[in-house]
Amino acid sequence: MKTDPVSKLGIVSAYVFLGFVSLLTLFPFWYEIVASFSSSRAITSGEVFLWPVEFNTVAYQRLFDDGQLIMAMGNTVLVTVAGTLFNMVMTILAAYPLSRKRLVGRSWLLMLITFTMLFVAGLIPNFILIKSLGLMNSYWAVWLPGLISTYNMFVMKTFMEGLPGEIEESASIDGAGDWRILLQIYLPLCKPILAALSLFYAVSWWNSYFNVMLYVTKSTKLTVMVKLYQMVSAVDSNLLNSMNGNEGLEQVLLTPEALKAAAVVIVVTPILCVYPFLQKHFVKGVLIGSVKG
């Protein structure tokens, strides 16, 4: 079948448009990289666009010398790794029994859980709860309320329901108990969904800042995202002063802009490094999630 010239033109412009939009999406990140390596003079006079002008690494040196951002990075890794581990254990413990149709009271439990997706208690009652439990200034205040994402749990439950029931039957005839069936049979079969969900959980821990800001005030326990947020909201001159040491040369080279840009680059790099390897799991996760259960 021959294509008429009009739709051929349409297709070409779709290609061009999509390419343009995706470059536009990424440009802000590229610009942060460029700005972080440029001199203060070049940034303020508007010479910086696609490539660093008057290349230097002062902003990075300052951030690494200061040490706070690196320490916060360590905290973020701790919050992310432990948080994801807790999430996965709890999500599995919820999804497996709830996917068993023979469970007495199953529909009641599901209803009670679904209700919490629909009706969410506000910020203040949650805050009072954490405070009453004496969890302030501990990462438990961040981990515990986020142990299960109900949506993710339902995704896993739906996935488990989709596995053939005969597997469980034959295993239980062979004398395997529920724990054995879960650990040795179901979990290996659930690998794709386990991968996708742990990534979802991990990314959201890595990125979270509000709950940490709310419950953790000790400066040595802050995470990178909170540090970054504080840098944005700090008045620019205070930012430079607070990162003490004002030698003449650096003052010329360094602006709060370059400092923030460098901080953004440092925080984003880990995600961008793993992204190419992980993105297919993400997509798989979204697609499994969209199959309604």
Next chain:
Amino acid sequence: MSGQSVWSRVIRDKHLYLMLLPVILFYFLFKYVPIVGEIIAFKNYRFADGIFGSQWVGLKHFQMIFQSSDFWRILRNTLVLNLYSLVFGFPVPIILALLLNEVRRNWYKRIVQNMLYIPHFMSWAVLGTIVVAALSPSTGIVNLLLKNLTGGETIYFMADSFWWPIAYTISGIWREAGWGTILYLAAMASIDPQLYEAAKIDGASKLRQMWHVTLPGIRGTIAILLILRMGQMMDVGLEQTLVLQNNSVLDVADVISTYVYRVGLQNMNYSYTTAIGLFQSVVSVILVLTVNRSIRLFGERGLW
């Protein structure tokens, strides 16, 4: 099976219940206890007295809400910002997916997709930093470009009550548009190719095929995403608003969630802002139920 009593079935499945024990504890303590905690909206909560010891005041806080001009301002801002994101943001992934669906070169399609959803994996702390920096009047790239290209005036984007909502909306689209296309593309992939064949034989152009085959084919997906989106109508993302907000634009940028955070937590007006939060939650539930029902009336499968 039918001969067994309920009790013996519970005993048989005791290990399943054992697994559920921490789960039930979690939902009880961290989901239901805070819901019970909402009663402080009807009390004068003082930390020393505790939730149950504090004094009842009936609907006093709700009366205060509806009489305060603050409340109408944050309600309006919440709805307006949401409406912008809905009207301008909701169609974007659909359009991107329609275009991507026409791309036959798979490597190109994959690269474009992967680039489009990168911002979804970034924290608002990161994206907000970038937006604020890019729009800065003195050093921001946008103002520098404007100045170089048009020689125009410097615009204080983030401090201007006209530009702030626009920056807010666009930054939201920037983060979520690419992510949304995944679902639509998947929905499009499941459309029967014979429909396209038939349309082609009838002489339908690409555009007409999109309109008469592709769009109807993803109607169900659109409906479900719309319901989910409506549930958030009363809730403007706290993290996004907080990083983009500053004192000079509070008249357009202050929304329910940031107000509750600022006035409730920072100024310790616990009961008053809990009442606002409760109002917000109740309206959200009503919205989801209503939209779900009306979508079912139109013959689409709703959420339930």
